[in-house]
Structure formats: C-alpha cells, structure tokens
Amino acid sequence: MKKILLLLLCCSGLMAGAQQRYELNSGWTCTNVNDVKADGAAISKTGFALNNWMPATVPGTVLTTLLNNKKVPDPFYGMNNEKIADVYHTGNAHYTYWFVKDFEERAAGNEQVWLQFRGINYKAEIYLNGKKVNPKTQVGMHIRAQYNITPLLAANGKNRLAVIVYPPDFPGNPNGGQGGDGTIAKGLTTQYTAGWDWIQPTRDRNTGIWDKVTIEKTKSINIQNPHVVTLVPGKRLATGKQNPATVKVSIEVENPTSKAVSGTLQYEIAGKIIKQRATIAANQNTTVKLADLQIENPKLWWPSGYGDQNLYDLKIKFVAATQVLDQEALKVGIRQIDNIWNDHTKSMGTFVNGQKIFIKGGNWIISDAMLRFTDARYDAEVRYHKDMNLNLIRIWGGAILERPEFYNACDKYGLLVFQDFWFSGDCNGRWVDPMKKEDQWTRRNYPDDHPLVLTAIEDQIKMIRNHASLAFWCGGNEITPPDDILMPLKNDLLPRLDGTRQFFDFSNSDEMSYNSIGGNGDGPYGIQDIKTFWGTQTFPYNSEVGSVGVGDYASLLRFIPEKNLVAPQYKTKPDSVWDYHKYISYEQYLNPYGKPKDAKDFAMKAQLANYDQYRALMEGFSNKMWDWYTGSIIWKTQNPWTAMRGQMYDYYLDPNACLYGLRKGSEPLHVMMNPLDSMVTIVNNGFTTRNNLMVQAKAYDMEGKDYFYSQVFNSVGPSSVRRLFPLNEFLTKLDKKDGVFVSLRILDQKQNILSENIYWLPGKDGEYSGLKNMKQTPLKVSAANQNNGKVAVTLSNAAGNPVAFFNRVALINGSTNQRILPAFYDDNYVSILPGESKTVTVEYTGKQSNLAVEVYGWNVATQKVSVQ
The missing domain is CATH 3.20.20.80 (Glycosidases)
Known part of the structure; x- marks a missing residue:
C-alpha cells in the first residue's frame, strides 16, 4: 500500500509527469440502494442518468451526507439523535448507498493509474466504466485498498466510478451498554458507534467511504510503504553538537507490467543521497534494503517540553535512464525511543534519545464521531494537547488507528503516541455483562474474521510506522486480542514490519x-x-x-x-x-x-x-x-x-x-504546594540542573492585603523534584476564617517569572465564604493586534484592590460576539494580584476581522474591548 504522507506538486524538467496524486474529494453524488434498480455495471457508465441523486460527502459517512443535505437534524444538539433512525432497527438497507464520481484521467505509454481507498466501512463493491474493479468484495473498515485501473480507463478520458457501500453486518443493538450489546465487535469496525458511557449511538455506525479516495499516476514502477528507522545511540542533550545518528531505509517496489524493470532506487536526506541498483521482475512486488546512512551532528526530534521537534525531508525516487518512474516524500524525525523497566516504581520507563521522559498523557477517542476529519482540526486538537504541557496521547482501542494527518500534527508538536489496536474489554469479553447478547467465550473471539484482522494490522502498521511521534503499540483496551491474533502480532508482524517500539499486550497490563x-x-x-x-x-x-x-x-x-x-x-x-x-x-x-x-x-x-x-x-x-x-x-x-x-x-x-x-x-519547571502539609515544592522536567532560582511565597486575604512568607534562592536537579519549605504554620497564623490566596513564584536572577501558581484556600469549615463575599474588582483590559495572527491582552489590577480572581479571556468577533474558534491562549482563567499586570497572548488561525476580547471573572464584571 502506498505511504501517503505528502501530496507532491508536479515539477518541471526531468520530474515532469513523473508522478501525480490527487484526491477525489468533491463532485460525488449518492442515493439509497432502494431508490435505484440498476446494477453497478450500468450505474458506472457515464450515460446512466443520476436524476434526483443528492450531493455526497466523500470522504465522509452516510450520516454526514444526510446531515449536509438536511435530511436529518444535527445529532450533536439536544436530543436530536433520538430523531434519527438507527440501523439496528431499520435494517442495513436503510444506510446502504451508491456513491458515484465522474473524473477525467487517461494513461499513455508506460503510465499506470492507481485507485486508492484509505478506508471504507464496511463492505464495498467498486465499478469503473461498466467494469468490476475489485475481484472480491472489499471488507473491513480498518484497511486500505489499491487497484490498478489503467486497463479500465475510458479512451476519451471521461470516467465514472461507482461504489456501493454496506453497513457492518452486525451493527449491534444500542441498548445502553458499552458498545451496545457487543455484537458491533463481530466485524472489524468502530465499537463506540453502538454507544458508550460517554457517547450516544452513531446511527449509521460510520457507514461510508469514510477516508480519502486518491488517484495516483506512476510510470512502470510503484514505490510503496517505505520503512525508515533512526538510531540515536547514547544519552543526548537537546542542545549542542550531537554525535552521529544512523538512518536505515527499506522500500517496497512494485512492477505491475509484463516486463522486468531495471533502474536506480535512491533516497535523499540532509543533503546526502544513497543509491541502490535494482531490477524488479514483471508483476512483482519486491522489498529493497538500501545502505545505512550516518548523519553527522543531526537535529534531533524530542517530545514536547524537552526539546525541538526537528523534521527532515526524505525523498525517494526510482530512476531508469533519465526518467523518474515514481517518487515519494515523507517527513522523518531522527530519534530513538527505548523502554526500561523501573523496578522501584514497578512500571515501564520511557527514554527518548537516552533521556528518561516523565509521561504526561491524555486519552484520545477520535476527532469526530461522524469522522469529519480535517488537517486543520487535527492540528488544533493536537496543539491543545501541547498547550496542556502533555507529551503523550493514547489512542483508545474502540475507535481507529489514527490517520497520517493526526500523526503529522503529533510529529509537529512533539506528542508521543500510544496506539491501541481494535479491541476492548467491554465488547471483547473481559467481564460478565448482562447488556451483552453473547457470552464471554463467544465475545472473546470477536472479530469473527481473524485473518482479516491480521491483514488489516499489517496494512495499518505500514501506514503510520515512519512517524517520529509513534512510540508504543498496544494489543487492545483493557484486553488482549485473541491468541491467534496476539501471537502473530507480537512474534511476526511487529518484529518484521517495525521492530523499534514497545508493545504492550493490553492497555492496563502489569507489563506497563x-x-x-x-x-x-x-x-x-x-x-x-x-x-x-x-x-x-x-x-x-x-x-x-x-x-x-x-x-x-x-x-x-x-x-x-x-x-x-x-x-x-x-x-x-x-x-x-x-x-x-x-x-x-x-x-x-x-x-x-x-x-x-x-x-x-x-x-x-x-x-x-x-x-x-x-x-x-x-x-x-x-x-x-x-x-x-x-x-x-x-x-x-x-x-x-x-x-x-x-x-x-x-x-x-x-x-x-x-x-x-x-x-x-x-509545567516543565513548576512550583507547587502540597495540600496535605503545605510543602512548597519545585519540579524540573528538564535534562539539566536549574540553578539560582528564586522561590517566592506570599498570601493574600480577600481584601487584597498581602502577607510575605519567604523568598530564597534554590536549585533543582535534572528530571527531579525538590521539597523546599512548609507553609502550614504560616497559614495557620493568618487564621483567616474565610480563606486566603497563596501565591508561589519562581524567578530568575533578572526577576523574570519562570513559574507562578495561585491557590485559593477555603476557610476552616471547608466553605469558600471569602470568595462568596468578595468585592468586585475593576480590572483594566487592553488588547493589541500583533499583526501575526496574535493578540496581546493585558489585564491590570490597581494597588489596593482585592485579587482580580479567575478571569476568562475570550477572543471574539466584535460584531457577532461569537468566540473565534479555535484560539490558543498561553494562559487563561488567570488571577491578577493587586498592583500587578499580566499579558495573555492569544493566537488564532485564518483571516479574522473586527476582533474584540471579552473578559469576565469571579469578581470582575464582563468587559468587551476592541482589539487595537
């Protein structure tokens, strides 16, 4: 399968016509199977009338198309989802649809044209110009498919593609259980669509051509599934000159023609080119291993918070004589991930480039329950995880192996990824569950088609394995796959196709x-x-x-x-x-x-x-x-x-x-207070000792009066915690029955704030009576456009005022008063101490006009300020 990471632009000169790839992502129409009597051979002929067919969203699901055509209400609003027919009750024909797309393409000389589907749920028959494309039914949501359609193209270049898509064979009863009655897991599809404790059922179970459809043109060679491994020996720092690193590359090369093809397979990275002569036999797919490359003083890739996310362009070509027969390009992060058991904590330790990383992760389900994916949405969501100062995202097993575009964003922002395969303890039989239709012994062997699962796993590993961010594989959510899937996965597929990442049998395994x-x-x-x-x-x-x-x-x-x-x-x-x-x-x-x-x-x-x-x-x-x-x-x-x-x-x-x-x-460098004993503590996640840190502690009462406690220089070692001094006696002496604020700061020698933290403490009775009765504070707000997609919002609280507590800053459209989304704030819900100011920087995407800022807080009236 083709590794689709970057769409290549057509180049001039030698590169002209070497490769083209484009998406079939507009101009589709569709209709329900019950509304058309013709078969695929007839529908896929350009003369077949498509009267009354509706515009289709591809990539997308049937439900997305129905929503976009106003055939159903928005299922995410109110109780609207209850107004939409569920496939379990209607039968599968209700969500079985024909999708048709006309496009222009032809092949000349040794050109080959490939039709690529990155995901169809659940079954599909494919026709082109009156001919069947797939010799056997395409089955399974989590698998790519590629067809050489060169002989099926119309001579005049005007082609029609027709695809009939069927829902999962077992959509499952959405009876309120985790994954409904569990039978959704009998097929290789998304389990959450039958409902979970955090989502209502998705009525079509994600039926549709849900991922990209692509046309690619090559010459007589098709480069597929490059595999790039980087080795970074030793313990590295994030800055300074680096010892060499090694790049290892192997590439699948397919020759779909009836004659052997000889030429040079090469890759280029960091200004160096590695070449390998190769002859690919007729109608063969061969894996070619190229010589290793040593890169001097490499720019390394690090997780967020530990260093930069450097990425290299790696370009692959197969050249015969003066002609480029095919080429690929991808982004490569040079890094090495190792795992060493920590016997003290009794848990796995993660090391990147030889440095131990304290994992701060978040669980991810899927970007959109109706699979409305965009590069911009992926970028925004992953950026939010970086903004949380996290360094890992775990992909939960009841959904999908995430898309390359998601991994692109994780590569960019430095989020390690823990990737589950498609199993869950709920549907796959870990527990006795009265909501499930079948017993544990039966559910333990879901999905029904184990060879299909292994085929899909091999394909999806190849799809995402080159991403620097991919750190861990996991057999399933809270349960392993069945043994005849688990053992080949552990002992063959992962060692053969990857060989560089830790595999956990299941997500909460003792081995983790x-x-x-x-x-x-x-x-x-x-x-x-x-x-x-x-x-x-x-x-x-x-x-x-x-x-x-x-x-x-x-x-x-x-x-x-x-x-x-x-x-x-x-x-x-x-x-x-x-x-x-x-x-x-x-x-x-x-x-x-x-x-x-x-x-x-x-x-x-x-x-x-x-x-x-x-x-x-x-x-x-x-x-x-x-x-x-x-x-x-x-x-x-x-x-x-x-x-x-x-x-x-x-x-x-x-x-x-x-x-x-x-x-x-x-925060990578953070000051905090233990609520058990009021111990002030600093945490350093970095790789070097932080010296000459001024740690400051104060308290403020509800009137804004401050009570100084301590200001002392300290240091903290690399990747460590240091406990400094307790505040319990100090806070007890204040004896503020209605609660106090505690302000902690780390400052450098120039008095720049490196970390600040404000706690609000209740009174002795556990009630926040001081906050309840707090006086309103007049907060001065100004906003300046920095003309680079950023707005600087300055909040100022005059001396003598109470603390301006817990202020929400929101970038809005000044005309509609609606928030600009997404927007990225370097801090929010901020408290401004008396006599101080704070500037919050907001970054937005796209062109925006008439910008304004809304600010409101616990004891601060709502203000709207135009951006100057």
Whole structure:
C-alpha cells in the first residue's frame, strides 16, 4: 500500500509527469440502494442518468451526507439523535448507498493509474466504466485498498466510478451498554458507534467511504510503504553538537507490467543521497534494503517540553535512464525511543534519545464521531494537547488507528503516541455483562474474521510506522486480542514490519504498570478530593485516570436548548438533555462556592473545580516522579461529540478551565504546594540542573492585603523534584476564617517569572465564604493586534484592590460576539494580584476581522474591548 504522507506538486524538467496524486474529494453524488434498480455495471457508465441523486460527502459517512443535505437534524444538539433512525432497527438497507464520481484521467505509454481507498466501512463493491474493479468484495473498515485501473480507463478520458457501500453486518443493538450489546465487535469496525458511557449511538455506525479516495499516476514502477528507522545511540542533550545518528531505509517496489524493470532506487536526506541498483521482475512486488546512512551532528526530534521537534525531508525516487518512474516524500524525525523497566516504581520507563521522559498523557477517542476529519482540526486538537504541557496521547482501542494527518500534527508538536489496536474489554469479553447478547467465550473471539484482522494490522502498521511521534503499540483496551491474533502480532508482524517500539499486550497490563491494588486497573473517572492525587498511591503508570470536564456557559449554549439550561442539583437526576449527553454529577464540589443559582452560575463554578482537579492531578503525580510513578495518562482529554465529561476543550474546540489547570500543573519547571502539609515544592522536567532560582511565597486575604512568607534562592536537579519549605504554620497564623490566596513564584536572577501558581484556600469549615463575599474588582483590559495572527491582552489590577480572581479571556468577533474558534491562549482563567499586570497572548488561525476580547471573572464584571 502506498505511504501517503505528502501530496507532491508536479515539477518541471526531468520530474515532469513523473508522478501525480490527487484526491477525489468533491463532485460525488449518492442515493439509497432502494431508490435505484440498476446494477453497478450500468450505474458506472457515464450515460446512466443520476436524476434526483443528492450531493455526497466523500470522504465522509452516510450520516454526514444526510446531515449536509438536511435530511436529518444535527445529532450533536439536544436530543436530536433520538430523531434519527438507527440501523439496528431499520435494517442495513436503510444506510446502504451508491456513491458515484465522474473524473477525467487517461494513461499513455508506460503510465499506470492507481485507485486508492484509505478506508471504507464496511463492505464495498467498486465499478469503473461498466467494469468490476475489485475481484472480491472489499471488507473491513480498518484497511486500505489499491487497484490498478489503467486497463479500465475510458479512451476519451471521461470516467465514472461507482461504489456501493454496506453497513457492518452486525451493527449491534444500542441498548445502553458499552458498545451496545457487543455484537458491533463481530466485524472489524468502530465499537463506540453502538454507544458508550460517554457517547450516544452513531446511527449509521460510520457507514461510508469514510477516508480519502486518491488517484495516483506512476510510470512502470510503484514505490510503496517505505520503512525508515533512526538510531540515536547514547544519552543526548537537546542542545549542542550531537554525535552521529544512523538512518536505515527499506522500500517496497512494485512492477505491475509484463516486463522486468531495471533502474536506480535512491533516497535523499540532509543533503546526502544513497543509491541502490535494482531490477524488479514483471508483476512483482519486491522489498529493497538500501545502505545505512550516518548523519553527522543531526537535529534531533524530542517530545514536547524537552526539546525541538526537528523534521527532515526524505525523498525517494526510482530512476531508469533519465526518467523518474515514481517518487515519494515523507517527513522523518531522527530519534530513538527505548523502554526500561523501573523496578522501584514497578512500571515501564520511557527514554527518548537516552533521556528518561516523565509521561504526561491524555486519552484520545477520535476527532469526530461522524469522522469529519480535517488537517486543520487535527492540528488544533493536537496543539491543545501541547498547550496542556502533555507529551503523550493514547489512542483508545474502540475507535481507529489514527490517520497520517493526526500523526503529522503529533510529529509537529512533539506528542508521543500510544496506539491501541481494535479491541476492548467491554465488547471483547473481559467481564460478565448482562447488556451483552453473547457470552464471554463467544465475545472473546470477536472479530469473527481473524485473518482479516491480521491483514488489516499489517496494512495499518505500514501506514503510520515512519512517524517520529509513534512510540508504543498496544494489543487492545483493557484486553488482549485473541491468541491467534496476539501471537502473530507480537512474534511476526511487529518484529518484521517495525521492530523499534514497545508493545504492550493490553492497555492496563502489569507489563506497563504493576497493579498491586486489584480491581479493573483503570480509573477512577469522577471528581475527587484533590488531596487524593497527592496522598494516595495508585499503580504507577495508569493508562486511564480521570476526572470531570463540563464546558463553560458559552459551550453549553451550543448544544443545550434554552429550556434545558437548568443547573443540576446534587443527588437529583439531571435534566434529560444533560443526562443524554452523559453528565457526571459534581455539584457537591461546587456547593462550597455557593449553591449554583442557574446554568450560567453552575458553569462558572464548575470551571473552578475543573481547574483545581487537573492541576492537582498532575501536581500530585509529578510530586512522586520516579518514586511512585513514571507517568500517568488522563481519561480523557477530548470528546468526539457534545459530551459533558472528560474533556479539556469541547467538540467545537473551545477550551475550558481543565486545559489551563492541567497546563499549570504540567509545567516543565513548576512550583507547587502540597495540600496535605503545605510543602512548597519545585519540579524540573528538564535534562539539566536549574540553578539560582528564586522561590517566592506570599498570601493574600480577600481584601487584597498581602502577607510575605519567604523568598530564597534554590536549585533543582535534572528530571527531579525538590521539597523546599512548609507553609502550614504560616497559614495557620493568618487564621483567616474565610480563606486566603497563596501565591508561589519562581524567578530568575533578572526577576523574570519562570513559574507562578495561585491557590485559593477555603476557610476552616471547608466553605469558600471569602470568595462568596468578595468585592468586585475593576480590572483594566487592553488588547493589541500583533499583526501575526496574535493578540496581546493585558489585564491590570490597581494597588489596593482585592485579587482580580479567575478571569476568562475570550477572543471574539466584535460584531457577532461569537468566540473565534479555535484560539490558543498561553494562559487563561488567570488571577491578577493587586498592583500587578499580566499579558495573555492569544493566537488564532485564518483571516479574522473586527476582533474584540471579552473578559469576565469571579469578581470582575464582563468587559468587551476592541482589539487595537
């Protein structure tokens, strides 16, 4: 299969006509199978009338097409999903569709034309110009397909492609269980589409031509599936001159013609070219291994927070005489990932370029439940993970192997990836489950077609294996694949096709992190007392540890009808829409701030809990770095629909306070306070000792009066934690019954702030009575356009005022007052101390006009300021 990483532009001179690749991503039409009586041979002829066929979204699902044609309501809004027919109840024909695309193409001389499908769900028959393209039915969602259509092209260059797509054979009963009744897993498809505890069922089960359709033209050679391995021996630093690194390359080369082809296969990287003479026999696909290349003083690729994400262009060509027969280009990060068991923590340790990396990860489901993928959305979502100061994303096994465009973004932003294969403990039989149709013994062997699974695994490994960000493979979510899949995967496929990455049998395996606690080994998933993150040792490298994540009021307005915007009440069943969107109760943690009066008040107070939770989670784990833990992975950091749990930003890419609390707690250099004993602690995730750090501690009462405690120089070693001094006696002496603010800072010798952290503490009774009665603070706000896609927002609080607490900055359109999404803030939900200012930088994408900024806070009135 062709490794599609970059679309190549047609070049002049020698390169002219050497290769062309383009997507068939517009101009498609479709109709339901019941509305047309002709067969594929007839439909795929250009003379066949397509009257009353509707525009189709390709790549996309049937449900996406129906939504875009206003045939169904938006399933992400309110209870609309209940108004859409479910394939389990209608039968598969209801979502079986013909898709047709006319395109112009022809071949001359030794040109070959290839039709490539990167994903169809679930079965397909393919026709071109009245002829069948696929000799046998294409089956399986997670597999690419490529067809040489050269002999089927029309002589006049006017071609018609017709594809009939069938839903999964077993769509499953969406009965409310995890994966419904479980039978969705009998096929090689997305399990979440039958429903989960964070999503309602996707009614068409993602049926459709869901991924890219591509036409590629080559000459008599087709380069496929290059494999690039980089070796970086020794322990490296992120800066300075580097010792050499080694690049190893092998390439599949296909000759689809009836004659042998001889020429030179070559690759170029870092200004050096490696060549290999090769003869490819007729109708053969051969893997050619080229000589290793040593790169002097390489620019290395590092995870986010540890160094730069340097990427090299690697170009591959097959040249015969003066003609380039085919070429490919990809991005390569030079890095080496190793794994060494940490016997002290009883968990796996991750090393990149010889340096140990403390894993700060987030779980990822899929970008969009209806598979509406775009490069821009992938880029924004992965960037948000970088903005959280995370360094890993785990891809959950009930969805897909993520797309190359997702990995491109992870390569760019430095997010390591932990990639599950398509199994889950829920559907695949780990537990007794009364919601499942079949028993554990039967479910344990899902999917039904094991050879298909192995074929798909081989294909998908080849698709993504060259990405620098790909760090780990995993057999499945909370369960292994069946043995006759697991053993070939471990003993043949991964060693043969990769050979460089750690494989975990399943996501919460003891080989990843020894669980001495018992139970399922994942979670908990609800809100917790923040002290538990600091004081209760869980097993060390948990693939899923979670909390809460309701968005702010602007987010709720996007998908909850006005009549349903009712604040939940503790121990009372929530409104039906909130319940449908999987709300988890956490009002008991909001009531100390004052019982929420309405949905808007609820949303604001929820952000306080959100911020506090995720800051504490990462601080508590970091406090025990290399002692209890080698890392943690949060369940979860994003939602593929409008859910009300486990998210740092909403489906519309609007961040909430979870993101900024997590960003704060995950800082590479960070100062923090242990809530158990008020110990001030600094964390250094870097590779070098940080000397001459001034650590400052103050407290502020609710009137804004400050109480100085300490300011002392300290140092902290590489990748380590240092405990400095306790504040408990100091805070006890303040005896502020209504609560105080604690301000911690790290400053360098020029008094630049390297890390700052503000805690709000309740009174002795656990209530935030001081916050409830806090005086309004007049905050001065100004916003300046920096003319580079950035806006600088300056917040100033005059001396003598109270703390201007917990201010949300939002970049908006000044005419509509709607937020600009996505937008990336270098900080948010910020508190401004008396007599101080803070500048928040906002970055946006695309062209925007009439920009303004909205700012509001706990004790700060809403302001709208034009961007100057």
